[in-house]
Amino acid sequence: MNRLTVTATGPLTTIQDVTGRPGRADLGVGVSGAADRAALRLANRLVGNDEGAAGLEATLGGLAFRVTTTSLVAVTGAPAPVRIGGRPGDLHRAVVVPAGSKVRLGTPSCGLRSYVAVRGGLAVDPVLGSRATDTVAGLGPPVVATGDELPVGPPPSSPVPAVDVAPEATGATLRVVLGPRHDWFADDAVAAFLRTTWTVTDDANRVGFRLDGPELTRAPGHGGAELPSEGVIRGSVQVPPSGRPTVFLADHPVTGGYPVIGVVLDADTDRAGQLRPGSAVRFRRVSVPPVGRT
Amino acid sequence: MTRTVRPCGDTGLLVELDTLPEVLALHAALAAAPPDGVVDLVPAARTVLLRVRSAADLATVADDVRTREPASTADRETDGEVTEIAVTYDGEDLDDVVAHTGLAREEVVAAHTGQVWTVAFAGFTPGFGYLASDGDDRLHVPRRSSSRTRVPAGAVGLAGEFSGIYPRESPGGWQLIGRTDHVLWDLDRDPPAVLVPGARIRFRAT
Numbered sequence: 001m002n003r004l005t006v007t008a009t010g011p012l013t014t015i016q017d018v019t020g021r022p023g024r025a026d027l028g029v030g031v032s033g034a035a036d037r038a039a040l041r042l043a044n045r046l047v048g049n050d051e052g053a054a055g056l057e058a059t060l061g062g063l064a065f066r067v068t069t070t071s072l073v074a075v076t077g078a079p080a081p082v083r084i085g086g087r088p089g090d091l092h093r094a095v096v097v098p099a100g101s102k103v104r105l106g107t108p109s110c111g112l113r114s115y116v117a118v119r120g121g122l123a124v125d126p127v128l129g130s131r132a133t134d135t136v137a138g139l140g141p142p143v144v145a146t147g148d149e150l151p152v153g154p155p156p157s158s159p160v161p162a163v164d165v166a167p168e169a170t171g172a173t174l175r176v177v178l179g180p181r182h183d184w185f186a187d188d189a190v191a192a193f194l195r196t197t198w199t200v201t202d203d204a205n206r207v208g209f210r211l212d213g214p215e216l217t218r219a220p221g222h223g224g225a226e227l228p229s230e231g232v233i234r235g236s237v238q239v240p241p242s243g244r245p246t247v248f249l250a251d252h253p254v255t256g257g258y259p260v261i262g263v264v265l266d267a268d269t270d271r272a273g274q275l276r277p278g279s280a281v282r283f284r285r286v287s288v289p290p291v292g293r294t
Numbered sequence: 295m296t297r298t299v300r301p302c303g304d305t306g307l308l309v310e311l312d313t314l315p316e317v318l319a320l321h322a323a324l325a326a327a328p329p330d331g332v333v334d335l336v337p338a339a340r341t342v343l344l345r346v347r348s349a350a351d352l353a354t355v356a357d358d359v360r361t362r363e364p365a366s367t368a369d370r371e372t373d374g375e376v377t378e379i380a381v382t383y384d385g386e387d388l389d390d391v392v393a394h395t396g397l398a399r400e401e402v403v404a405a406h407t408g409q410v411w412t413v414a415f416a417g418f419t420p421g422f423g424y425l426a427s428d429g430d431d432r433l434h435v436p437r438r439s440s441s442r443t444r445v446p447a448g449a450v451g452l453a454g455e456f457s458g459i460y461p462r463e464s465p466g467g468w469q470l471i472g473r474t475d476h477v478l479w480d481l482d483r484d485p486p487a488v489l490v491p492g493a494r495i496r497f498r499a500t
Binding site: 022023024025026027028029031127128137138139176177178179180181228229230231232233235236253254255260263264265266288 | 300301302303304305306308310325333334335336337338339340341342343345349352415416417418419420421422423462481485486487490491
């Protein structure tokens with residue numbers, strides 16, 4: 001069986017898939033999965049894998065591994081310079097890596113998380129139906145460590161596509177729907193939330209990232225009030241008493257105890273998963289389709 | 295009874311209710327027959343979050359939850375046995391609970407063991423269930439003013455209107471009254487959690 005022999009991991013490399021563990025929130029289990037699902041989906045498409053195949057999520061590059069068998073590999077997401085057997089490789093393209101050769105990711109020039117798919121997918125044991133590492137709940141395979149031998153599954157029957165299109169990089173304006181708890185904030189705080197160019201702080205991981213900017217003050221009557229914990233989803237912008245928002249990513253807790261001023265559209269959470277400390281981010285208000293009769 | 299439906303991005307709806315029993319009744323009805331398009335149900339103290347497949351599902355799901363008949367208490371109590379959990383009542387915060395409630399130590403234990411608790415919802419960590427009392431409010435106590443960085447697996451605690459058991463070692467701010475050896479999270483079982491919403495629990499002093 002083909003294996004990847006990990007020789008370096010960079011700051012954090014985990015195994016992720018696109019689907020994670022939906023449908024188990026009632027057991028306290030969050031969804032998890034790739035922080036930038038679109039990037040992992042693309043990597044899998046490029047090597048002809050099923051969309052749900054597991055790959056590697058490397059945070060700020062630094063990942064290196066050897067393949068035991070000649071393999072088809074694709075790197076997507078944050079544009080890390082790729083070297084294959086010591087020579088420059090291509091991003092966003094399926095590349096043949098000869099048996100015994102090393103694949104090495106440098107530090108990406110922008111973005112945060114790069115994805116590596118290998119034809120056949122990583123064949124670690126699934127936990128509750130997913131191979132994703134949930135860093136908070138401690139579910140799924142352990143965080144990838146130097147020396148790990150990661151098994152690769154048999155190649156799927158589906159062919160490798162001749163051509164595929166990489167998604168265009170876009171700016172860090174995230175579309176947001178106000179609520180469910182924007183009424184906990186003063187009107188000028190809601191306006192400031194939408195007007196401010198926020199900065200991603202270094203308090204950032206797979207759970208989410210904290211933003212620096214003006215303090216979002218509570219509406220009169222909600223000053224010292226505590227919200228009973230309630231369910232949150234990926235993209236929720238939660239505002240703790242400090243008044244500085246936190247944007248939840250893939251490994252967010254199932255419930256949260258602070259009011260959520262707005263929720264980033266699901267599709268835009270993939271770009272949120274690429275924001276690195278120091279990045280500027282803005283929120284643009286959109287409305288959901290009218291909630292009424294069809 | 296009011297039922298407010300709030301937006302939660304383009305893939306969620308947050309239904310707000312007045313009381314915990316209303317949450318349990320609506321969650322039970324939704325879990326028994328989930329609206330088409332719903333991929334996750336997250337009941338909490340006063341809310342039920344519905345996560346949907348896509349924005350296209352929001353309108354019909356919102357219609358459904360607005361008009362959904364709650365499950366009756368009788369319906370919910372006929373299915374499912376009561377799981378007994380043995381507890382050694384020697385928690386570090388027992389004296390604080392005594393001070394908060396005005397009960398004697400033995401009365402705290404008697405109140406905790408003398409009723410059937412129902413898992414209202416899960417959260418915090420896999421396998422952690424928020425246990426609601428059957429109407430006895432004598433054990434309602436605030437959280438500790440400061441959290442512990444390390445609470446051992448099996449610790450039994452109280453906070454607000456709930457009791458809970460830590461399935462694994464974690465930080466925590468609940469008032470600890472005892473400990474149990476009962477395994478609450480086991481990936482070799484299906485479901486892996488003992489304390490799933492709607493499950494009923496009786497504590498027994500060892």
